Amino acid sequence: MTEPRPDLVIYGSPVSPFVRKVASLCLMKGVPHEVEGVNVFAPPQWFTDISPMKRIPVLRDRSVAEQGTGGTIPDSSAICAYIEKKHPAPALYPAEPMAYAEALFIEEFADTSLAAAGGLGIFRPIFFAVSKGEEPGLDKAREAWAKQLPPLFDVLETRLSGAEFFAGDVLSIADITVTQVMLQIALVAEMPLGGWPSLERHFAAMFARPEIAGPYAAADAIIRKALPSRFDLT
Numbered sequence: 001m002t003e004p005r006p007d008l009v010i011y012g013s014p015v016s017p018f019v020r021k022v023a024s025l026c027l028m029k030g031v032p033h034e035v036e037g038v039n040v041f042a043p044p045q046w047f048t049d050i051s052p053m054k055r056i057p058v059l060r061d062r063s064v065a066e067q068g069t070g071g072t073i074p075d076s077s078a079i080c081a082y083i084e085k086k087h088p089a090p091a092l093y094p095a096e097p098m099a100y101a102e103a104l105f106i107e108e109f110a111d112t113s114l115a116a117a118g119g120l121g122i123f124r125p126i127f128f129a130v131s132k133g134e135e136p137g138l139d140k141a142r143e144a145w146a147k148q149l150p151p152l153f154d155v156l157e158t159r160l161s162g163a164e165f166f167a168g169d170v171l172s173i174a175d176i177t178v179t180q181v182m183l184q185i186a187l188v189a190e191m192p193l194g195g196w197p198s199l200e201r202h203f204a205a206m207f208a209r210p211e212i213a214g215p216y217a218a219a220d221a222i223i224r225k226a227l228p229s230r231f232d233l234t
Contacts, residue, residue, distance in 0.1 A: 006032035007063040008083070011047060012056030013037055014218035015187075017115060018076035019057045020180040025080050025173065027211035029087050035218075050074065061086075077107060080173055092173050099168025106159060106166045106174035110181045114156075117148040118185040122233070126188040131226045138231060141189065145233040149185075153196045160198040164205070179206040183216050187223045189231045 008026065010033060012019035019035065026033040038047050040056050050072040051058045059079040064071030073079050084093050094100045121144025125137030156178060159166060166174035182203060185191050193200035206212050 005062065006034055007061055008033040009060045009062065010035045010079075011038045011050075011058045011060065013040070013222075014215050015222055016056050017119070017180045017184045018055075018111070020183070020215035020219065021076050021177050022057055022059065022079050022083070023215040024176050024180060024211050025083060025092060027214065028092060028171075028176070028209075029083065029090060031083060031087050059083075077111065080107075084173075092171065092176070094168035094170055094172055096168050099170070099172075102159075103167035103172040103174040106156075107177045109152075109155065110174075110177040114152050114178070114181045115184070117144055117152055118181060121145075121148050123184050123188055126231060127223060127227060136231065138233070141231070142233045145189070150195075153193070153199055157196040157199050160202055162198050164202070166202075175202070175206055176212070179203060179212055180216070183207070183212075183219075186216075186230070187219060188227060189233050192234065 008031060010019060010022050010026075012035065014020055014023070014035060023033065023035060025031075038044075038056060040054070043051070043054065047058070048054065050060075050069050051074050053074060055074065057074075057076055057079060059073045059082070061071045061073075061082075073082055080092075084091070094103055122141045125140040125144075127136075129136045156166075163169060165171055166178065179202075182191070193203060207216075
């Protein structure tokens, strides 16, 4: 007997940290979902129609609409907030107002500043070059690791301040987002975090969770086909 399709389908690729962010949230909530691959570099017209910013992921809730723009949500933060509203337990946004705001800030910080430094500064110069048969851009990647990442890690270290989680002493969207964005670097490079002990502990603890490691493993399997080993950027 064929299993029914889940209501939620995430359009994108596990290579995207933002796709993995949504997938991890679904897994932590026990929400049935599937990931449907989309080539963002040559997207089909139907995807362009539902992704105004031409980015992944886009979520479709089939219980709302099977086709068209209805029932679709672009942007990973909007998607996660929607899933939290639709499936509130277990909560992955803190209830206390200040902790809630902190979780949203850390999510945004990771999605923008951290993702730009790690993705544009390290992942792309290495993987995009290798996938095209070119030499990896190690000079650019090493500069990003030495100059762009440390101030951002400093912010995260300070915000953690030895705590287990980023916001309100509870697991939240902040922890999911930071970890999946940092794992974008780990796809192509070694990532020693000894200078940031709280962040190092947090990263290890989060990566030990199957809801984080599972989506990352799917991305890692793709990357390893073109890049058998990771680079040392120190």
